[in-house]
Every structure is written in structure tokens, then in C-alpha cells.
Amino acid sequence: MSYKFLDHATDAIIEVIAKDLKEAFLVTADAVINLTLDKDRVEEKEQREFTAQGKDLRYLLFSWLEEVTFILITEGFAIRRIDIEIQENNGYKIYAKAYGESLEFLKHNFKVEIKAPTFYDMEIRQNGQVYMRFLLDL
Numbered sequence: 593m594s595y596k597f598l599d600h601a602t603d604a605i606i607e608v609i610a611k612d613l614k615e616a617f618l619v620t621a622d623a624v625i626n627l628t629l630d631k632d633r634v635e636e637k638e639q640r641e642f643t644a645q646g647k648d649l650r651y652l653l654f655s656w657l658e659e660v661t662f663i664l665i666t667e668g669f670a671i672r673r674i675d676i677e678i679q680e681n682n683g684y685k686i687y688a689k690a691y692g693e694s695l696e697f698l699k700h701n702f703k704v705e706i707k708a709p710t711f712y713d714m715e716i717r718q719n720g721q722v723y724m725r726f727l728l729d730l
Contacts (some may be wrong), residue, residue, distance in 0.1 A: 630701035634672035657709035
């Protein structure tokens, strides 16, 4: 399981490789969190539950990235760890629990604000492992 940031002048392009869908979505969240703040400085004092859904994997990934960003930026909740369950039934749905605390810019070393995920250049492949690439508008 891994992710890496690809070169881009103004936005963040992230590439993920994982053994299965669950791991891939956890890794995407980890990448978003680490892009935004230093999660090693976050304490697990509270939890937040949220969901993401999509008619296919591309829409699910977009919704997932939106929700993780919303929790981090809009709600100001610094995430240390996330647990998820993915259900497939006429589309996909992720049930998530985020563990962390209220965001403190200095304590959590806030780095950058993510404006939104995009569908631009998004790619998802499954062939023995899961490959995802997506762009975040910063």
C-alpha cells in the first residue's frame, strides 16, 4: 500500500497503489490528510461518522475525497485515523469513522487548503491490485 505525489505546478496529483478497494480508499484518505496537516501530531480525542457514495468507483472516489476534505477543512477536524466499510449494491457506499481532534493550525502543522477534488485525469484500475490517480485543486 502506497501513495506518491506527482509533479504539478499548482495542484496535487496523487497516485495510489493498494491490494484492494478498502485499502485504496484508506490510502487516498491518508494522502489527503498528510497533504493538509501532520497527522502524527493529532490525538484521537473524538470521532466523526460520515458517508460517501457513488454510482460507480469514479463517483465514489470523488465523493470520498469531498467528504474527507469537508471534515478536515470545513469542519476543522484533524484526522489521525479512519476506519471504513464499503458496500456495493446498485452503486457504492462507504461508511466511515474518523478519529482525531479539533484542528489547531500550529499544533497540527497545517500545510495547505484543498479547494476540491476533480474528475480531471482521474483513473482507477483493478487487476490484482488497485491503482488510483486523482487531482486535487489547491
